Amino acid sequence: MGFAQLVIGPAGSGKSTYCSGLYQHCETVGRRIHMVNLDPAAEHFSYPVSTDIRELISLDDVMEELGMGPNGGLIYCMEHLEDNLDDWLDEQLENYFDDDYLVFDCPGQIELFTHVPVLRNFVEYLKRKNFTVCAVYLLDSQFVSDVTKYISGCMASLSAMIQLELPHINILSKMDLVSNKKDVEDYLNPEAQVLLSQLNRQMAPRFHKLNKALAELVDDYNMVNFIPLDLRKESSMCCQTSTTASSTGKMLM
Structure with a gap:
């Protein structure tokens, strides 16, 4: 049985930087992981890539040969990957052992995970191959600067959670770039009434019922929580890997 971590999140949320930090952390603690690039538009990596979708198909080739734009071309690439799971990816997975840990660095196009x-x-393919899979959803902590952006991030995360039906860890990335940490910390465990009050102050009265429903959704089900991640601090990465381990049963500490 293998282990897999799907790294997802909007474009620019720091997925590749997180993957690089995770790889360096695992090297430091003597754990071996394998990095898999699933982004057909990727160009540069700060970690060694063991399997690369660009060996199967690249966005540049699709745009040049089929005349597609970047968004449609990326969807085409991922659908081509889906069509070749039992051929190309099967062959790639033969290079790994049963207890190997694979980290999939995914594209940032939000449609793919919503x-x-x-x-x-x-x-589902990975599960059929007896992989234990979890999803790590990254959201730029600088994005969570007010309540409307926080709610937007929560809804996107919840959509991915429902779509993928996986153990799901939400991470606030780029904490090292946040000048006022309290602005972010206020949203790590917010109270529904505080969220509702802030939303109502910023939005027109006709949205108050919607605001109430959204605040209660976040609070009542307690499904969307975020872990702040500062890659400069080893303790921060240890906290994240410990949380991931509880989802997969595979320790990376």
Whole structure:
């Protein structure tokens, strides 16, 4: 049985930087992981890539040969990957042992983990191959600067959680770039009434019922919580890997 971590999140949320930090952390503590690039538009990596989707298909080739734009081309690439799971990816997975840990650095196109079924089908494929899979969703901590952005981030995360149906860890990335940490910390465990009050102050009265429903959704089900991650601090990465280990049963500390 293998282990897999799907690193997802919006473009620019720091997924590749997180993957690099995770790889360096595992090297430091003597744990071996394998980095897999699933982004057909990626160009540079700060970690060694053991399997690369660009060996199968690249966004540049699709745009040049089929005349597609970047968004449609990326969806095409991922659907091509889906069509070749039992051929190309099967062959790639033969290079790993049963207890290996794979980290999949995914594209940042939000459709892929909210409503387009490609990643969901990819997850089902990994499960059929006896992988224990978890999802790590990254959100730029600088994005969570007020209540409306926080709610937006929560809804996107919840959408991915429902779509993929995986053990799910939410991370606030780039904490080292946040000048006022309290602005972010206020949203790590917010109270529904505080959220509702802030939303109502910023939005027109006609949205108050919607605000109440959203605040209660975040609070009542307690499904969306974020772990702050500062890659400069080893203790921060240890906290994150410990949380991930509880989802997969594989320690990376």
